[in-house]
Amino acid sequence: MALQLKRRKRRELFALGNEAVAEGALLAGCTFYAGYPITPSTEIMEVMAARLPRMEDGVFIQMEDEIASMGAAIGASLAGRKAMTATSGPGFSLMQEHIGYACMVEAPLVIVNVMRGGPSTGLPTCPAQGDVQMARWGTHGDHPIIVLSASNVQECLEMTVTAFNYAEKYRTPVILLIDEVTAHTREKIIVPHAEELEIISRVEPTVPPEWFKPYADTVRGVPAMPAIGSGYRMHVTGLTHDVMGYPTQRPDEVKDMMLRLFRKIDQFYGDIQLTDSFALEDAEVAVIAYGSVARSAHLAVEQARERGAKAGLLTLKTLFPFPRPAVETLARRCSILVVPEMNMGQMSREVKRVNNGHARVRTINRVDGQIITPSEILKMLL
Amino acid sequence: MSDVTQLIHEYLRHNKKFPHVFCAGCGHGIVLGSLIRSVHALGLPKDDVVVVAGIGCSGRLAVYVDFNTVHTTHGRALTFATGIKMANPRLKVICVMGDGDAMSIGGNHLIHAARRNIGVTALVLNNHIYGMTGGQCSSATPQGDISMTTPYGALEDSFDFVEMAKAAGANYVARGTSFHALMLDKLITSAIMHPGFSMVEVFSPCPTQYGRKNKFRSAVDMYKWLKKNTVKIETLKEGEKPEDGRIPIGVFRDRQTPGLEERYADMQRKLMGTAR
Numbered sequence: 001m002a003l004q005l006k007r008r009k010r011r012e013l014f015a016l017g018n019e020a021v022a023e024g025a026l027l028a029g030c031t032f033y034a035g036y037p038i039t040p041s042t043e044i045m046e047v048m049a050a051r052l053p054r055m056e057d058g059v060f061i062q063m064e065d066e067i068a069s070m071g072a073a074i075g076a077s078l079a080g081r082k083a084m085t086a087t088s089g090p091g092f093s094l095m096q097e098h099i100g101y102a103c104m105v106e107a108p109l110v111i112v113n114v115m116r117g118g119p120s121t122g123l124p125t126c127p128a129q130g131d132v133q134m135a136r137w138g139t140h141g142d143h144p145i146i147v148l149s150a151s152n153v154q155e156c157l158e159m160t161v162t163a164f165n166y167a168e169k170y171r172t173p174v175i176l177l178i179d180e181v182t183a184h185t186r187e188k189i190i191v192p193h194a195e196e197l198e199i200i201s202r203v204e205p206t207v208p209p210e211w212f213k214p215y216a217d218t219v220r221g222v223p224a225m226p227a228i229g230s231g232y233r234m235h236v237t238g239l240t241h242d243v244m245g246y247p248t249q250r251p252d253e254v255k256d257m258m259l260r261l262f263r264k265i266d267q268f269y270g271d272i273q274l275t276d277s278f279a280l281e282d283a284e285v286a287v288i289a290y291g292s293v294a295r296s297a298h299l300a301v302e303q304a305r306e307r308g309a310k311a312g313l314l315t316l317k318t319l320f321p322f323p324r325p326a327v328e329t330l331a332r333r334c335s336i337l338v339v340p341e342m343n344m345g346q347m348s349r350e351v352k353r354v355n356n357g358h359a360r361v362r363t364i365n366r367v368d369g370q371i372i373t374p375s376e377i378l379k380m381l382l
Numbered sequence: 383m384s385d386v387t388q389l390i391h392e393y394l395r396h397n398k399k400f401p402h403v404f405c406a407g408c409g410h411g412i413v414l415g416s417l418i419r420s421v422h423a424l425g426l427p428k429d430d431v432v433v434v435a436g437i438g439c440s441g442r443l444a445v446y447v448d449f450n451t452v453h454t455t456h457g458r459a460l461t462f463a464t465g466i467k468m469a470n471p472r473l474k475v476i477c478v479m480g481d482g483d484a485m486s487i488g489g490n491h492l493i494h495a496a497r498r499n500i501g502v503t504a505l506v507l508n509n510h511i512y513g514m515t516g517g518q519c520s521s522a523t524p525q526g527d528i529s530m531t532t533p534y535g536a537l538e539d540s541f542d543f544v545e546m547a548k549a550a551g552a553n554y555v556a557r558g559t560s561f562h563a564l565m566l567d568k569l570i571t572s573a574i575m576h577p578g579f580s581m582v583e584v585f586s587p588c589p590t591q592y593g594r595k596n597k598f599r600s601a602v603d604m605y606k607w608l609k610k611n612t613v614k615i616e617t618l619k620e621g622e623k624p625e626d627g628r629i630p631i632g633v634f635r636d637r638q639t640p641g642l643e644e645r646y647a648d649m650q651r652k653l654m655g656t657a658r
Contacts, residue, residue, distance in 0.1 A: 032469055054653050059468045059646070064494040068461040071454070071491075075434075075465025078452060079473070083465070101455055228450045228466060229473050231429050235395075235445050237453035246398055246445060247453075 011191040017156040017183040018086075021112055021176070022047035024160030025084050027194055029201065030110070031057045032081040034072035036065055036091060039124045040180045041114035044086040057081075066091035070098035070111070077107040078236060080227025082164055082201070086112035089122060092131060092138070099173055100139030101238045103261070106215075106223070108167035108202055110160065112176045114183045115291075115342075117369045126369030127180035129291055129342040133349075135175045136320045142258070144265040146174045146272060147320040150182060151294040154189045159317060165200040166272060170264055171222050177319065179342065181292035181371055205232060214245040215257065221264030265321065273323035276315040279305060283312030285336045285381050288327060288351055290316040293340050293372050300377035311381040322350045331358040338380045340364035340372045393418045393428070395448050403442050407593075407601025409560030409586030413507055414443050416563055417476070420570040421449075432475045434463040436483035438514045439588075440507040443478050457488025460495045463502045471501065471643040474574060481508040481522035485541045489521070492581075496550035499578040501641030505570065506543055506581060509588035517591030528595040543583045548635050553578035555635040559585040561608040562631065569633065578641035585612075585629070 015023070021044050025033075033048040045062075052058030059076065063069040066087050073083040087095060092113045102109050115131045117123025131138075135147045146166050150159040156178060163174040205212050205224040214234040215223050226232035239247040240254050248254060265272070279301055280286060289297040294315040304311035314330060316323055327350075331337060337359045339348035348363045355361055362380055366372050383391070404410050421431055428449055435444035437456035444451040450473075454462045463477040484492050484506045495502060511529055512518040519529040519536050522543070526535045547555045554576040558566040566584060573580035587593060587604035598604045613624050615632035624630065640648075 032465070034465060053646070053650050056650075056654065058650075061464070061468055063461065063464070064490055067458060068464070068491055068494070071458045071461025072465030072468070075452070075462035075467075076469035077465075078462075079466045079469035081469045083469075097455055098458070227470075228432055228452075229429060229470050233428060233448055233450050235451045235453065237445070238455060239453065242398075244397065 010193065013189050013191055014186060015153055015189050016043055016186050017150070017153045017178060018043035018114065019047055020153045020156035020189055021086065021160045021178070022051070023191055024157035025110065025164065026051060027157070027192070027197060028082065028161045028164035029199055030082045030084050030164060031055065032059045032073065032076040032083040033085065034061050034063050034069045034076070034083070035085045035087065036063055036069050038088045038091045040116055040183050041086045041088045041112065043183075044112060066094040067098065070095045073109055074098060074102050074105070074107045077102075077109050078105070078228050080230070082108070082168065084110040084112065086114065088114045088116050089118045089131060090120070092134070096138040100141055100143060102173040103139065103143045103145065104238050105236050106171040106225070107173065108171050108225075109173040110163045110167055110176060111173060112160070112178070115177060115179045117367070123369040125180065127292060127342060127371060128367065128369065129179055129293070129346070130367070131177060132319060132343065132346040135177055144172070144262050145320060146170070146172060146265065146318070147177060148174065148274070149177045149290045149317060149319050151291050151315060152182065153185055153187045155317070156182060157189060157191065161197055161199070162274070165198065168200045168202045169222070170268070171202065171225060172265065177291070179291045204230070209233070213243045215241060216243045217256070217260055221260050221267065269321055272318055272321060273326065274317040275323050275326045276317060278313040278315070280312035280314060280330070282310055284310040284334055285312070285338065286330045286334045287311065287313045287338045287340065287377060287381070288316065288330070288347070289313065289340055290319060290347065293342060296372050296374045297340060297377050299374040300381060303374065303378050304381040307382060309381050316347070319347070322354070324354050327351055327354045331355040334359050337361045338364065338377065340377050342366050342372060389418055389422060393422070393448055394446055399446055402446060404439065405590040407587065407589040407604070408439070409509065409584070409588070410439060410443060410507055412560040412563055413505065413566065413584050413586055414446065416566040416570055417505065418447065419567050420574060423567070423571055424574060426474055430473055432466055432473050433478060434459045434466065434475060435478040436480065436488065438480040438483055438512065439509070440478050440480040440483065457483050457486070458491060459483065460488065460491040460502065460504065464495060464500050467500055467502050467643055468646070471647065475502045476574065477502050477504045479504065479506050480513075481506065481510060481543070482512050482520040485543055485546065486521040492547070493550045496547050496552035496579050496581065498642045499551060499553060499639060501578055501643050503573045503576075504579070504581040506583045507586045508543065508583055509586050509592060511588050511592040513588045513591045517595065529592070543581070544634050547581040552581050552635060553637050553639055554580035554633070556581070556633045557583045557585070557629075557631045559608045559612060559631060560587060561605045562612070565631070576638075577644065578639050
């Protein structure tokens with residue numbers, strides 16, 4: 001979903017990545033924010049605290065912890081709002097149970113996790129990418145989820161809009177993972193007009209309430225979602241439920257519900273799996289990166305090209321569902337795949353799985369709270 | 383059709399949800415009846431009522447009633463209720479929790495809901511035990527009592543929910559029992575109509591998991607105990623605690639401070655005014 005940015009009379013901002021996330025959320029129609037302060041994500045909350053009360057429908061509430069923040073955001077989502085919360089590592093750990101609840105009741109919701117060094121309190125002011133697999137698998141039980149990332153400030157804005165669109169379109173929580181460097185880099189961005197953007201909102205039921213089946217299957221697998229108080233009195237539960245929303249243990253009903261949860265995401269992989277390509281047409285060595293590391297990789301690829309190496313870059317904007325087709329194509333074409341990341345190899349696992357022995361996969365891993373520099377990547381490309 | 387039958391037809395869900403999960407002698411059905419009578423007496427449209435429940439026996443209450451119902455996670459019902467109320471202040475949000483829900487795993491949320499005075503009514507069904515999981519000790523199990531996880535008697539003191547809610551700043555705090563059903567109607571009715579945060583604690587016997595282990599020979603014994611061991615607060619002097627250990631019931635706090643959602647709307651009106 002490339003945002004078509006026209007240059008004319010748009011607002012220009014010199015903004016932090018975090019501020020751009022808040023701008024993106026407001027553009028996407030977010031009217032509810034619940035959160036708890038935590039470094040390095042707090043600026044998102046601060047912008048929302050200043051802006052939402054000035055909007056007619058805007059609600060901002062500071063909750064007592066991240067568990068409560070997620071609870072309030074889900075409640076608001078059920079009541080018809082586009083809701084968001086933002087946090088960082090430790091807070092993201094606390095949110096996991098409710099992320100599963102949101103998956104189960106199919107509540108559209110955006111969760112921003114600004115990754116800092118971990119485990120535990122770790123390095124609160126340093127960048128890391130250690131929460132990648134946690135974003136995918138953090139909550140218990142088998143579940144599909146959408147995880148996005150952004151590598152610069154403009155992308156922070158755009159990917160937040162995309163996150164809301166996916167959340168509403170597929171009735172699912174969407175996690176936006178950015179790292180501390182992206183969140184705290186200040187650079188010029190252009191804020192598009194709301195009319196220029198494709199803004200998607202959930203489909204609401206149109207049938208009379210007495211005909212309404214809250215979780216009935218559809219072609220897309222995404223049931224219509226009424227707001228609490230709109231006349232469709234339904235039951236919402238984290239228990240496995242039937243099409244009416246009532247708890248069930250009948251294997252046929254359980255299977256139908258579970259398979260639909262997966263199907264509604266996996267039949268739209270083509271729409272969801274976003275990547276950016278740079279100099280990949282004739283590349284023999286490809287870097288696969290995401291987040292701030294992709295920026296270092298971009299420079300490294302440019303420098304490698306200057307020196308005659310046929311290098312290219314695939315930036316993953318969607319982390320999960322893992323963009324298999326894009327990586328698979330590269331694996332068949334290139335002799336070497338380089339995966340730099342600020343963890344001990346969470347995404348390179350996925351790359352190796354998809355690579356299936358075709359290319360050599362080399363990893364660059366840093367867990368010392370420092371960014372991966374272009375020269376570190378360049379060494380692997382020459 | 384008798385009044386009761388009429389209420390059943392009007393407020394209970396007809397499709398698929400019965401028989402219910404409650405044991406014989408359980409007090410929760412009485413509380414549900416009381417809740418339905420209160421909503422009916424107030425003439426609230428069913429579309430405007432939201433019942434948010436936690437996990438446990440009390441959590442199952444929500445599924446039977448024909449309101450907007452949300453069965454949430456263990457201990458966190460109040461956080462969902464807060465989100466719903468802030469998102470749509472027009473709704474009457476009633477939060478049904480058990481003692482484990484409200485003051486063990488979810489104690490933090492109860493304290494903060496009371497402090498921020500959010501316009502939600504919390505119904506705490508206190509059966510002094512974790513019933514759904516098979517009778518383990520909760521933060522409300524009286525000291526010395528037997529449960530599956532305190533086979534030699536509970537060592538820890540139990541929480542007084544009423545004192546806790548009062549201290550945390552709730553607008554309306556009351557305690558009733560499943561025995562005093564008519565009084566419970568009145569308590570729940572005024573709790574729902576109160577601005578800000580209101581809490582009604584209800585002593586609701588659990589003969590299966592609590593009574594059997596603690597020398598109550600039958601469910602009836604437990605209701606008799608409630609009758610004998612409670613005292614209406616009106617009959618006590620200010621601050622007086624009954625010497626015979628009887629438990630005071632009635633209204634403990636009644637004030638009309640505006641709820642958080644009202645304060646928020648006020649702030650918003652001011653901000654929008656200055657913006658123009």
